[in-house]
Amino acid sequence: MAFTTISNMFGASPIRPLQKHMESVQTCISQLMPFFDAVLAGDWDEARKQQAEISRLENAADDLKRELRLNMPRSLFMAMSRRDLLEVLTMQDKIANKAKDIAGLITGREMSFPTDFGPLLKDFIARSIDASAQAQKAINELDELVETGFRGNEVQLVEAMIHKLDEIESDTDTIQIKIRSTLFAMFAIETELNPVEVMFLYRIIDWIGDLGDLAQRVGSRLELMLAR
Secondary structure (H helix, E strand, O other), rough: OOOHHHHHHOOOOOHHHHHHHHHHHHHHHOOHHHHHHHHOOOOOHHHHHHHHHHHHHHHHHHHHHHHHHHHHHOOOOOOOOHHHHHHHHHHHHHHHHHHHHHHHHHHOOOOOHHHHHHHHHHHHHHHHHHHHHHHHHHOOHHHHHHHOOOOOOHHHHHHHHHHHHHHHHHHEHHHHHHHOOOOOOHHHHHHOOOHHHHHHHHHHHHHHHHHHHHHHHHHHOOOHHOOO
């Protein structure tokens, strides 16, 4: 009863919509795996289908983001600020945006990847998706954090999740270095590689790396909330 009264006075909690948005973001970024499977197999019909699905999922996440921004109460009666929540939302949104950009550029240029790249590239993508999934786990604890007043064992649990997220993001950095080194070596040996295409390969590598960075920033924003 008390919670209902508070909700009526200060508006519905934005936490569940924020979690729902992150769920939508995770669905979007996860679609990169079947997309890259098709690209590496040279199946452009399937790749375009997957790219269209990624675009649809990003648009769906955008709709949730817009709805949350429009309906978020100006004053929140909880142990976090409106600004903190909006910053987390922005980081989540950028993950889906980046996934859409990656699929769009690859499909638009029908980019091909060196055969030796395949396994390492898929590891890179999978670990980036893992980073986003770990960020989602942490965000899903927000309601519990509020219930406990950002104190006690729940804080330690979320801190451990954020630490794990940092470890996963570090893995993506390591894989990214390996990929860039491999590409540099291949470019030095195989003079028939088109320099323009190599430039776009580097861009895609950087963008995939951004996925892990953005997921880590979601965790960092949450960590700031814990420290306040």
